Amino acid sequence: MMINSDNLCMSCMKDIGTEKQCPYCGFHADSKQIEPYLPIRTVLGNRYLVGKLLEYNGDGATYMGLDLSTRESVNIREFFPENIAQRDPKTLGVFVMPEKETIYNECLQSFTEMWRKLMRLSGLSALIKVRDILEGNGTCYAITENIDGITLREYLLRNNVGYISWEKARPLLMPVLSTLGTLHASGIIHRGISPSTLVVAPDGKIRITGFSISPVRSARSELKCQLYNGYAAFEQYGFEGRQGTWTDIYGFGAVLYRTLIGTDPIDATERVTNDRLMVPGKFAEQLPAYVINGLVNALQIMPEDRTRTVEELRAELSASPSAVAGTGVEYEPVVPVTVKKPVAQRIVDEEDEEDYTYNKREAAKKRHNRSSAVIAVCAIIIVLAIAFLVLWQTGVIKIDNDTTTTAAAETVEVPNFVGKPYSEIVDNTYNTKNFTFEKNEVYNSTVEEGYVISQSVDVNKKVPVGTTIRLEVSKGKESIVFPTGGIIGTKYEDAQKYLTRLGFKVEKSIKLNLDNEIPDTVQGFSLEEGVSYEKGTTVFLFVWSEPETTAPEEEPTSEDETTLDDIVDDTIDKIINFGRGN
Template sequence: MGDLKHCYKCMEEYDAELHVCPHCGYDENTPHNPMYIAPGTLLHEKYLCGILLEFNGEGATYAGKDINTGKKVQIREYTPITLCTRIKNRSTISVNYNNLAKYKAFMAEYTELNKSLARLRNNQNIIPVLDMFAENNTTYTIFEHIDGVKLLDYLKENAGELSWDQVSRIFPPLFTTIGILHNAGIIHRAISPDTVYINDKGELKLCGFSVAAVRTVNAGLEYELFKGYAAPEQYSASSNSRQGTWTDVYGVSALLYRALTGCMPIDSVTRLKHDDLHEPYILDSRIPPHVSSVIMKGMSLSGRDRIQTITELVTKLFEQPSDDEETATVAAIQAAEAKREAAAKQAAANNMPRLQRRNPNQPVRRSAPPQPQHRQEPPVRERRYREEEEYSYERASTVDKIKVPIIISVLLLAILLLIGVFVYNIINEPQEEEDPRAKRRSSSSVSEVVDDDSEITSDSSGDIEMPSLIGRFYEQTSEKWAEYFTLEPEYEYTEDYAMDMIYEQSIEEGTMITQGAVIEVKVSKGKISAIIPDFKDVTVAQYKIRLEKAGIPEDNYEMVEAKTGNGVTDSITEIQLDGEKVDPGTMFNNKSGKKLTIYYVSPKTVNGTTAVYSESYNNTTVSYNYTDTTTVASYYEEPTQQAVWTEPPTQAAYTDPPAPVATDPPAPVVPDPPAPVTPPADNGGGGEAAEQ
């Protein structure tokens, strides 16, 4: 046998002379998306990166292999596509300066999430985190290879549904794991048959963890929601739509609904308009009535009325009601279903036109038939009534005798064609329900992810069709379509859209405009009201990130060096508003026109040009260097040192397997625009550190 090489899809080795993998059929000449890492790239000197498996607004997942151990892995890369790009022909991430604060804030949240998951690596129902490291100006998380199939595929292979006995046997460990996650402060927000895997042992594995902004509409990143399983509060980023453990209760209840009935639940947005969700017991009477009732309570559209915790949900599911209670539950379900059907019939009756019988003694008035293109067919019942009445006044001609068979033949032919098309679609697309990650993979079905790849279309005269700008980020959109039109922004505060997001445009979508036109848009400055975050035990750089996440823009605060010098270097000492001290947790109105004054202890100066900031993650301290330069780079430089994350020591009586070595993502070196040079009064003294 000659030299061997890796297949970048199945990560198996095969003959280097071949171009198609004999194991999975992958062609090595298959093109890849340049926004993502090229297959064959070696990361951290040990992880061989394969093809792109899926991606969302937070990042991308690749097939991979640890070349030291020979084990398959999955590589997760933090790559928010609305905030960054990749340098051509390189693996390095490029971040626009205007998006840097938001990029760092979400990266810190991504890192903390995966660190928390790494602490739970011994849990059998979570895909273990094996390693974390910083490289290419971003952060990577290495997960164990998933050995199993998605629950969605498993259900399709088992008649589409499971019995309550099966569910009560394999689901409890998953319920326990979700409870543990909630106790650790982790809300999943995407529990569905697409994020739960099942292995050969019948064990369920939970994956698909992402930052909260990806699981909420208009929260700052391109969102990914799972239709039928996402709670109503995930469709709004307003302060009124609070999320919590009850959000996952909705997802778990919807998952049980799908597993027991074989039907995908109606999505919550549709239910808010018209709730037509049937009780599981009505769809399948083998489902215990009290289980059916608990599932419906877990899928309540109101977060307050919903079961609040996974512990409460499990307790209600597995409690054994008495015969009288079971009978009462069945009666309540049937009464609710009867009420729903009555309401549906009433709604249908209100929309049906009333038919008035014509007086048989009244002569029939015949008028010229209207033109076919303007003819409006009456309802079937009314048309049949008129035909039967008018038959006694007319004598059937020869044309009438052959007309009916011809019409019937045409209708039968049309019905046969429709049946043929329907059967053809079933054979070629046997999809039972929508897969929300479809367009995010090399092989999937349907997507629920918002795509930002709209193209401009033009007509023969050169005019262009106005695209929809609502929900897009202003900076990115203005640069992307600068050659077609110019955006004139008007900034206002709003509770419904993230900062820098367009929420209104002067010209409607689909209108034809001339190239170079000026479009007036309204851009969100952030939330109207925001809570001042706590500054305890954080650096100046960290606190700026907290202010950004809290919704307080840089225009609404100023950093002032404390005169007394008391306190820890590079820390916040006090916050004032109109000369009065304010405490963290106070509500601040962004529209008030006032500014917060934030006092800090100045960091040390190094060679008069560089300010050193120290950022701490758990037990690890990382230093960031911010340097003034005469050139503004389009991406920040990769840090030369990486911090090793270690878990706090455990008790001596219990020895845990060693935690994975994870390097925190150091904040990048960002070249700032040079400050104006002013001739010094004398030859002595050094320059001051640049403020970030």
């Protein structure tokens, strides 16, 4: 049985009757979908109703939706890589940009295959359920369950301290790790495991969401990339190292770090040159040694140093304290995550496997040598700094303040932000990583509040990473209140100037003056006092005309008087003369 959708909110799919604004989520019924995404109330496959756009990235968009046959809310994922494809606004079909056909077809095939695999795995407890796959309009749509939950990030922020204990984290996250293992066995690498893509469902269990094809989760690809700062592995940024199961291991390790420590890990690209990622002392004392060991190994920067498989990481996180104690490992109050493989473990490479045994005495010697080297380097730096200051003070060295040397900055292409919600733009990791935004809010009667009107840098222009882009954002329609009192009886010119300053457009309407009212003064107006109107609304002022002056009527003279008999006689004479031909 089909459902009547006229009274449904297109944001939460709840019945709101005749209300214009949803009492549950605040969405307004007259809100328009931003272009070039599917219009609200589009129906796909004669079954799925398209609602509000929820999010978009390099390979497509996700909409709120409704299954018209089951009456259940769903999410609709559309393959729509905006930078290599466009939409026909009349047919809503997706067509490929010139010379982009090959990459589009490859990505569409990857998208379709990934979601078909996920549909076959929908029985996994920690995985979002895929209900249907549709093909049409030159693209593909994946229909998934709509999880009425919160992200893991929100879940942790609702905790007073922002983190939870290992005892609580273990039953929450270990099913996610097991599901990751099954995904890997099916040839699916997520590449976006983060607190934003893990959703805590109403049953208290986590579901993995946020799937995208690999080019979206890799920098320097032909699609716009979406990498989560602190959770993306080093190899995803386009540097050396293939992606694989170990890429998700890094993301899971980063999620575990955020869950147990309460802060986001430092981005992998920063850690390469200055690794300051630590397990603070109070956590190192509370967490089991084997958990710290698993965390350290999962967060190794270089792929070859990192835990390679889910099975290996699960074994490390499930080890008993006595088993770890048998390895002879000692943990200091502050544990640097950069330590490479501090315990006996398997390092699984692509071609061979070797067992390495940790040697405490050798490690202590290396730490001592490393500390001595660091002290020596610091001493040299201090001496050189003092020498530089002395030479600078004496004028031997001069610094030219007008000369700056910068390394060749990496460039990125500026996306089209116009017509998109400002909140979604700044929530997008790719955007915030590559650009700095300045927000300028202005009133606008044609653009919905919160949406971008214009941008200071042209679309598709290549600019250095970190470039500042000024976005003009709509504050919606500006409202002004028609004043109470003070208008009637004033001169039209004074009232016009006053109302114009307030933002009204003023028109003059002349009122006939029969009672000797003061001419050119306001008698009334077309708007209601004390009521809010959109800025620019026209108000008609009714203004007294000049007083009317009329001459007294004159009585007709006897010569002007004409009787009915005179008129009849005159008419008869005319008829007779006409008959005679005169």
